[in-house]
Structure formats: C-alpha cells, structure tokens
Amino acid sequence: MAREALAGTRIRERRIMTGLKQADLARNLGISASYLNLIEHNRRRIGGKLLLDIASALGVDPSVLTEGAEAALIAALREAAAGQGMTAPEAERADEFAGRFPGWAEAMAAAHRRIGRLERTVETLSDRLAYDPNLAASVHEVLSTAASIRATASILAEDPDLSLEWRGRFHANLDTDSQRLADSSKALVGFLDTETGEAASGLSVQEEVEAFLAANNYRFDGLEADGANVADLLAAAPELTTDGARRVARTVLRRIAADRIALPDAALRDAVAAHRTDPIAIANACAVPVACAMRRLALLEAQDLGLVVADRSGSLTFRKAVSGFAIPRHGATCPLWPVFEAQARPGAALRTRVEMLSRGRAVFDCYAIADVVGPVTPNMAPLTEATMLIVPVASDEGAPGVEPVPLGPSCRICPRSRCPGRREPSILSEGF
C-alpha cells in the first residue's frame, strides 16, 4: 500500500486517540460521515484544504498525517522483518503497521535494536569463551587452584589425627593456593570486565596493537615520513604493554610511513576524487601496489572502510573493522571471504560483491589481492600475504544483475545453515 494512501488510517487512529466520534468530526468539517469513513479506510485520496482542516480539528501538524512515521522506525521494522525471513509482501506493509500502530511499532523496533545489541554481546562472549587462549588459561588456573584448596581443606577438616608435620605442610599449601586463587580470580575478573574493543593490558599482542591503532583513530599525523620517530610514538602509547606488542606496532607504523611515501596524501586525494574507493584503479593511476592503495584508503579518516590482512595460514594479522562486517577477534573466520580466494591466486586483484550475514544483512565490495612476501626459494611455494579492503555498498548503489556472495563472520555466529564452508554448528541456530 502506498504511503500517501495511509493518511486515512492515521486520521482514524488520531481521531480515536482524541476521543472524537466519526460523525462529530465529519460535522465539524462540513462533510458527511460516510465520506469521512471512506477517507479513513483509505478509499478516497485526501489533500488540500480538507487535510488542513482535519489536522486542525485533530490538533496535529498536517505532516503527521501525510508523511507517515519516522523513516528510521520503518527502516527498523523492515530490518526486523528481513531478519525473521518475512515474505516481501508482508514486509512491505511496515509503513502501514507503523501508521496504524505507532506504539507497537516503536516497541517492536526497540526490541529489534535490543536483540541486535544482545546478539553482539553473545557473539563477543561466545567468541572469547570458545577461542580466547588467555581466558582458557585463566579459567584453568582458577579451577585447578580451587581443586587443590578443596582437597587440602577437606583433609585438614576430616582428619583430626593428622600429624603436626602434615598439618603444617597442608596449611602452607592452603596459604600459597589461596594467594594464587586470589591473584588468578582478580586477573579473570579484570579480563572479563574489559569492554569489547577497549584497550587493556593482559590482552594478546594483536589485541594490544589494535587497541593502540584504534586509540589513534588509525591516523598518525605526527609520524615522520622516514619513520624516524616510531620509537617515540611507541614509548608514549599506554596501550602497548609488552615488548611483543611494541614490536608488531613498530612494523605497522613503518609500513604506514612507507605507504605514505609511495602514495602521498595529495596524490591520494586526487586519486580518490577520480576513482572513489576503487583501490585497483587508484593503484593503476598512481603506479603503486594494489595492497598499498588498499591500506592507504582504509586509513583515510573521511572513509569508513575495513581492512584485513591474512598470512598464508589464514590467520588475520591486521583487522580494521567497518560497521556491518563482523570480524571475529579469535578463531577462524568464514572461509568464503575473498581474502582467502586471493591467497590461492597471488597477484590477481579480485573484486567481489558480498553480503555479510550476521545481524541483519549488509552489502560490501571486497577488493582482495595476495602478494609474495619474503625471499623466493627454488621449488618451494612462496609465503604470501593477502590484503582485503572492505567497502560498504549503499542500498541504492546495487548494480543490476550482480548477486552478492553470501558469507558470514565465522561459523559459530553465522546464520547460514546450508553452507559448503561450515565447520561447526552456529550458536545462532541453537537457541541463543
């Protein structure tokens, strides 16, 4: 049903809300009750002076009756409908639903947003519980210490004839174990209290580096072109608490500096003006490697683009998230990501339109390329590094005839049940 046709429905809702009878409103307006009835059931178009009179009689702005509910509300309802797999004709009535039942529609949209937030929390926690080696080690430490304390305390409590020597040994064991339990519990709580994506010591090397990059918004304007002040920047970074993290961050900063030399800011600005966010076109225009163009684009402040870098094992060595494209913090990602396809064809620049199936569906253009890294050795496959730039595609940007490739973040949090790449069941399909 067209949006303008719903003015009648809204008039009816407003009239009922204000307690006016149809006949009374019709009389005020100088029209017959049967004509108002036709308007209210969307069988007569409404506009002009009559609309203004009705709005005045109902005490609302005319736009409330004609423009419908908030676009955001309708968009949220459509998203909720898509998430539930609702059929298109039904989903298209979101507008009508919002117009007829604004309170219920608001409640449903709020519930949908809340479900999204909760799913993100579940994903993060599940990811951590399943794959985080630090958490697994912390839990193991707590349980092992608790086992020791329990066994020792029971012996002391249940054996009144225990010799003084044994009693002394067990008391000493209890003392050391209780101290250990206090420390490990504190560490565990500190770990679980850490907000998602927030910098925190005790995280993995990669997480510390990512926290450092995020804290600087991926921009290092003070970084000298030759990278001479990298050490100063690292020393001033509170997010980097280990030598390992500082070493990895040093490599990242040096690469950023090298990329800036290869593709200076002014040239990049011109290239973006001409080729938007197409790294292949920019690389060709500026005579730089495609991966360099991808990295430069991804770190541009004005662009909200994602970037992942994977080594030949498939491990992600760099992650810059973009809204809607979930990148797991731990564990294996979806094998259908173009970055892995690129690994199989070093040197080939790929462009793939994908649909990320996670919370809702979002469409992206993924550019991926794998480059040989390290020395070339006879009769040995070279080491490669694949880079993938993730460019959001606006809903009105879809190219006709281009069917996006469906993919997910990782099997555990992917709703696609029939997938050739599935390694394990999804928690989303198991009652979470």
Add this chain to the structure above:
Amino acid sequence: MAKHVLLIEDEANIIEAIRFLLSREGWEVGTHSDGATAVQAVREARPDLLVLDYMLPGKSGMDILKELRADPDFSKMPILMLTARGQSRDRDEAERAGVSRFMTKPFSNTEVLTAVRDLVQLAR
C-alpha cells in the same frame, strides 16, 4: 601387596593432597608431572590404576590416553582423568578414547576415593 597408582599431574599441591589421600587408603602412590614423558613413565611403572590430568606440559592428557589405549598392554588399565575442562565435548572425546572415569575440577576427596575404589573393583 599394596596396589600401585600412578598420578600424572603438574600441580604440586594437588599431587600432595591426592598422594596423602591414597596413601592413607593403603595405595602405593607414584607421581609424574611431565606430559611428554608420561607414556614412558606408565610403561615403566605398570601401575594398577592411572590418575591422569587433562592439561599437562609437553603432551595433553587426551593424547596420553589415546596412546595408552592403542597399546594392548594398557588397553584395559583403569584410567581416571581429572580436568578443569568440563565441556561435554571433552568428556565425549575422552569416553570415545577409552577413559574409565572422567572427573572435573574442583572435585571432592570423597569423589576421588570413591572413583578409585570403583575402578579397582571393576578391574578385578
């Protein structure tokens, strides 16, 4: 003659508590803390019962269990596995590999003693 139990565990205080408990019950208790050499230690000690921790340095308790069960000399030996990993998939994997009893930490002393007595009884 006292029955011989070999305890493979790397937590010193758990070793001491379990050794005390089982010794008081009349067991002769041997201990070993390194996963990498644990299978060899079992072959040399040939215990009547093995108490095996899941997470060990060098080699996991699960790998040790599988290796022992693949050896005809130890395919029937009672093995009690202790673990801080309580997930059902770990228990399932251990049971498929032939563990005699699977116990999650923190356990009570009574649970350990009961399990040991039951396993010896069954092995007779």
